[in-house]
Amino acid sequence: MIMVEESLENYFLTSSGDSFTRLEDLTREALNCIRDNIVNCDQPFSGIRGDEFRDELKNWISKAGETSTFGGLTEKVFQHGIQVNHPACAAHLHCPVLAPAVAAELLIAASNYSMDSWDQTGAATIIEDEIVKWLGQKIGYEECSSGVFTSGGTQSNLMGMLLARNHFFTQRGEDVGSQGLSGEKAYVVCNEHAHFSISQSLALLGLGRDAAVKVKSNSDFQMDLTELQNTYAKLKAEGCPVIAVVATAGTTDFGSIDPLLGIAEFCRDEDLWLHVDAAYGGGLLLSQSKHLLSGLQLADSITIDFHKLFFLPISCSTLMVKNSNLLESIHFFSNYLNRQEDQEEGVLNLVGRSIQTTRRFDAFKVWVCLQTPGEKLWGEAIDKVLKIGEHAAETIKSYYSFELVNRPVMNSVVFYLKDKALSLEEANLLHNKVRKALLAEGKVVLGQTEIAGRVCFKLTLMNPLCTEEDLENILEEVYQACLIQRFQSRD
Secondary structure, rough: OOOOOOOOOHOOOOOOOOOHHHHHHHHHHHHHHHHHHHHHOOOOOOOHHHHHHHHHHHHHHHHHOOOOOOHHHHHHOOOOOOOOOOOOEEOOOOOOOOOHHHHHHHEEEEEEOOOOHHHOOHHHHHHHHHHHHHHHHOOOOOOOOOOEEOOOOOOOHHHHHHHHHHHHHHHHHOHHHHHHOOOOOEEEEEEEEEEOOHHHHHHHHOOOOHHEEEOOOOOOOOOOOHHHHHHHHHHHHOOOOOOEEEEEEEOOOOOOOOOOOHHHHHHHHHOEEEEEEEEOOHHHHHHOOOOOOOOOHHEEEEEOOOOOOOOOOOOOOEOOOOHHHHHHHHHOOOOOOOOOOHOOOOOOOOHHOOOOOOOOHHHHHHHHHHHHHHHHHHHHHHHHHHHHHHHHHHHOOOOOOOEOOOOOOOOOEEEEOOOOOHHHHHHHHHHHHHHHHHHHHOOEEEEEEEOEEEEEEEEEEEOOOHHHHHHHHHHHHHHHHHHHHHHHOOO
């Protein structure tokens, strides 16, 4: 490592001093850490316990500034992190990342643009706007569509519910943005397997968690259209106003996709706002399975996460609307940030589209990956994880002791151990122990969920480089862990 004189100007990126030399050194050490602890990892987790790491951390903090190098400190952290690039990391919608996007993160951090106003970004504002237009075209929206990048699906869903709420009350002549809620209860109808952020958003918006009315799903865990019609009719008969319907394109547990076209037609007939949570399933827009999203273009608002099936680093999400006018209820002017004269002069300040002020230049990661690897290869990666999901289901069915819960539409597969000798309570405890044991040994980062009171295993297969052999090894590890825990439970 090149030694430079300790000076404050060496710590900031300027044309004077040795700051760039320092950054080069630090970046080289960071790349070494990536190579040694992330790229070349031999298992998805070290198995360290939280209390063990906390004790080590205390020692490092007490010796801070003495002899530890940047590289040494980073290695201590990342050798004990969950390795999302490993095929056996399969618990969550937590993806390995494309290398060009990782490089883009360095530029995003170094430039430190804040995406709220033109005079804090310059060209970056145009890049985000163009990426939003590109995404609108992929969805099938018309040119009047718009959108904004957000911190994640939870924020995008919150914005979708906020816009739907404002639109509903505006139609009734109420300006809830200025005057607040009048106290009238209103509801949102969604799949019983909808993401928890829908209920959470309604609580934050003053409507309450119980404003989310859950519709029973069919055997494929999709919203049942007949149940939707019946649920809405019941609410209407009881005088309960409905703000919106939320459809899900890729439920967290099953990857199931609600019948978007049928729901969109229902919402059109009933004059209801349709929000589609496609945080997970939005990646299908680049895949050969795009037809599964038929009807998406009819939604009033859509959540799409690029940090899930698009393989980009966290955070990178969008909230899209079919018409830019739908964003007007959250638009405002500020004398110091986005003046009215800016709009009159055609200056684009993106703060008017967002509930955030300071925002990262996350659209740059999308822009970079559209150049390399490009749409075609990007789409092939998405298609590969879908095929891995299919193979997982077939492999699980080959085990006499495993019961497959869902026929995967995407890459999420849920299953459980069949054992008639165990009560439901005993079986649930065993599944929990198996998951914890595999994590403690660092062999498999396995997901867990609960269906109708039964604890199940969940594989969320996000790695396009995972081979059939990798997958079979993962399932064999799970099976052997089940046998061990079953044997120990008899003692």
